[in-house]
Amino acid sequence: MNQLETNRLILRPFRDEDAAGMLEYLSHPRVNCFLDDRISTLEEAADKVQKRKEDHSYVAVCLKESQQIIGELFHLKEEPDTYSIGWNFNAAYEGKGYARESAEALLSYLFEDKGARRLYAYVEDDNDRSQTLCERLGMRKEGLFLEFISFTTYEDGTPKYENTYQYALLKKEWEQNHSQ
Template sequence: MNQIETNRLILRPFCDEDAAGMLEYLSNPRVNCFLADRISTLEEALAIVQKRKEHHSYIAVCLKESGQTIGELFHLKEEPDTYSIGWNFNEAYEGKGYARESAEAFLSYLFVEKAARRLYAYVEDDNVRSQALCERLCMRKEGLFLEFISFTTYEDGTPKYENTYQYALLKKEWEQHHSL
């Protein structure tokens, strides 16, 4: 992927300079699905950046004005033309429309450049911000998986299973929405 520019953001592959920004949003993940990515040092962030650089499925989201890395978008292809998508953002930048702005450009990239037919995202039932983002992106809520997956445990060590929504968007739905 080459760089994508929006009004206020740059979406691009990760580089070493992204480690400090990544440390900010991965030092205290607010969503359980990112708990395994929790880091506490710049060295750990640099190691993850190296992995992100090797895997083109992760995209850094940076402020155009300052170059500050404020989050990431990611996708996983399922043959032949379906992609699982997701995002992770620094909470200090919430409520400013950056997630939507970057995600809209990301969806366009996947549908146009990667020839995606269908995109879907899993969102925990308590992650209302990501649910709202999916809905602003015109994704349909397709279902709720009860006790779908566990990313954490209760105090006694037993798994805490989370209820998870699945949202999806077909290319023809995206095209219809963007032709209005």
């Protein structure tokens, strides 16, 4: 993806100048699935930006007016035509519709430009904001995986397994929702 624009946002590849903004949202991951991405210094952020620049499955989400990075979207292809999608946003920008606006642009891109047939997202059962976003995007809750995966441990060192919902959307469902 080169660059997509919405009313208020620009979705684009990562750039060197994104390190400080990335540090803001990756220094305190709000959900356990992003714990592996946790960073604590500007140098670590700069390294992560370099990796994101080379990995085209990650997209920086920036405010159109200021170019400030406020989060990221990602999409991982599973052959032949399915994509896993996700997002991570700076808490300071919550409640303004930016996640939905950017995710809708990503869905449109994947269905229209990349030939996706099916998109899905995994969401922890305690991540109400992402569950709501999936539902607002028209995604179906397909199931709940009990103790699906562990991203962290309890104080005694044993794994803390996450209960995880799977949401999905087929291209034909997306087209039906967007033809009205």
